[in-house]
Amino acid sequence: MQIKDVLLAPGNGAFFYDDQEAVRSGAIQDGFIYVGAPITPGFKSIRIPASSLSVGLVLTDDTVVWGDMMNVQYSGASGRDPLFSTNQISDVTSRVIAPRLFEVDASRYLQACVHVFEPHEDNRLPLAIEYGVSQALLRAAAHLHCGTMAEVVCAEFDLPLPTGRIPIYCQSGDAREINVDKMILKSVDVLPHGLINSRQKFGVDGQTFVDFVKWVATRTSEIGRPGYHPVLHFDVYGWIGQEISLEPQRIADFICKVADTVPGFTLNIESPADFGSTQAQIENNAKIVSILDDRGSSARIVVDERCNTLDDIRLFAEARAAHLIQIKTPDVGSLVDTARAVLLCKENDVGAYVGGSCTETDLSAQASVHVSVATQADMMLAKPGMGVDEAFSIVGNEQNRLLAMLNRRRAQNEKSG
Template sequence: MTHSQTVKDVVLAHGNGCFFYDDQAAIRAGAPHDGFLYVGAPLTPGFTSIRMPARSLGIGLVLSDDVIVWGDMMSVQYSGAGGRDPVFQLESIEEITTSVVTPRLLAVDASNFLSACKHVLANHEGKRLPLAIEYGVSQALLRAAAHFARTTAAEVICSEFALPLPKRPVPIYAQSGDSRELNVDKMILKGVDILPHGLINSREKFGPSGERFREFVKWVAKRTREIGKPGYHPVLHFDVYGWIGLEIGLQAEKVADFISRLADEVPGYRLHIECPADYGSTAAQLQEYAKIVTALESRGTDAKIVVDEQCNTLEDIQLFAKAKAAHIVQIKMPDVGSIADGAAAVLVCKENGVGAYVGGSCTETDLSATVAVNVALATQADMILAKPGMGVDEGIAIVGNEQSRVLSILRYRRSQYAVRKR
């Protein structure tokens, strides 16, 4: 190891995520709104209120040439639900980072991304580090490796995983938040590839027997035809947070019947339904989602189901991909943890013929979002979430612009290489 490849110090910065942490259990139980607030007591451990402002902790690696590279730690919006880590507690995350992670960082060769992640993010006292720490620290390590190599983060991923350099953009998927109709219009006017998420996270939004949700799906398809440019034909992707199972029933045949009928109501559009049901554990989710996939395919529909809840870590994703227990897996980056695991998760999905969706959360930051773009590009995922925040415009700009910049850099380098070969 040479002096030029070391981390000589670590600095931390308190920050904000781009949305709020929400107690999914309390919302599912019917907590009412008061303006932007949810009213009532939280039900999920760690929440002090049903809706809490998202926090983040930035970690800056002071490299031996005095350049500082950053990563951001945070949790996802629905922390503590679906088998996820507890809600982000800044003080405890900072303490573990200072006492456990920092000494490891000062002893690592930061030019080798995978090796550095393996060393720095090793178990502590027999357990994994909090996934928020894995996520933020691995972002900083990826940027350090890119700095030392004088390349983009995408090129580091390609080099470490022996992948060809990307030439094509990854389709972008935008999420609406609660301002559904207004934000759908924004997405259509901006020509987003996949839309609108919809945030169907309560009985009020799903409706008796799913009627309110069905009307919304049909309205989105109609709206794309009304105000979209000629030839615009997005994928329609909706996250229902388990409400098909909660309202219609958990039997695979019933879930498949509902999705198949819904797909028939928007002919000509490919339909994605994320988290159609939540079976309460990874093992149960794996078994029942495989049945839903089989039931849908037997009906001849092109509708796809997307797994999110109960499929969090790289190990979980490997199980679902190998069992083909979903058409598409959301690789929810903060829940996966290490960026290295996130990249490996995409490749596992692709190896097993399952769609890879590089996702995340509205609670993330600009820094974490741009790292996710580099991972999605390098691995050529099937889709990537426009993040962070719930405003649509910001996420589309942050993710879309980073993707465009990286692809432009790679095109430039290819052109220069071609000139030198002449």
């Protein structure tokens, strides 16, 4: 027995849970809150502080390794798990998960996850539990093998020790201008997200959005270091579909128009439209991707909405219904599935973006870095929170520390070999 006790500690996510349907329906911001009645089940107000729950595994040498459970900012939307409930998650973890943890060989990561995450009462476990417990199990395996979490992933998936740095993508939140300046001064690889989640931010016929895209590109050349040329990535939360059209041809036309305003930049457009179901999303996204490819556009479609689990990601990747798939870690569940999702994207020549949510924690962000680097994802999200400084330092520093350790391990292996 390598796990002799399980600890639970309530915690805070780094941002807030928001009722996306209420925001889309026109809820007005008053300072930092949204005014109006919530729509999505479970929400008592449109914006509530994000909660989390830490799970600690006490190993036989009394080392305690931790993982953090939480849901994403827009919980309950587009097929996602409902709003996080600390009491419910704590109850299931104590009753169902803890006894399973006592039975596993924690040094065998994949095997341990298979056993611990078996369905309960014919239902899949809450994805927040899979996510947090898989982090703790990954740290346990790394401790028992005297290595890094990335090395555990590489060993379990038969991957070479990685050498490449993964580009980091930052998100601005509502403090767009200030945070864009911060990103540029810090030479962030991919920016700025933009949080284009309302009609006010998108504008009539998308003009407010287009103006913002042009401003970001101009600002980059104004204050960025010589040679700095980031990827421009904007999440429009389906507003092209809502304001312009749900017709793929017209959506592609609009995206090409935006790309033409920032020549020389790669332009990522995330969630251009919500077509109402996973199947409709796949079919219509694939049409948009095909049109952009045929035109040789520099714009790329990024999928998020209605692409939650590993099964969803497989469908989108095989249909080439995106140029880049966000692997939204709390929605995917186990970090094993995040690793599998990256590899699946690579098999289908689709970009793999290990994302997540502003509601996460430092621990979940650091674990995500190890999976991203081990699998050599195409980019990863700076998280948690909606600020730039904290998230960029947590993810960036963890990556740099990890690469330093892996370089040392590689040199040791070469010396001994």
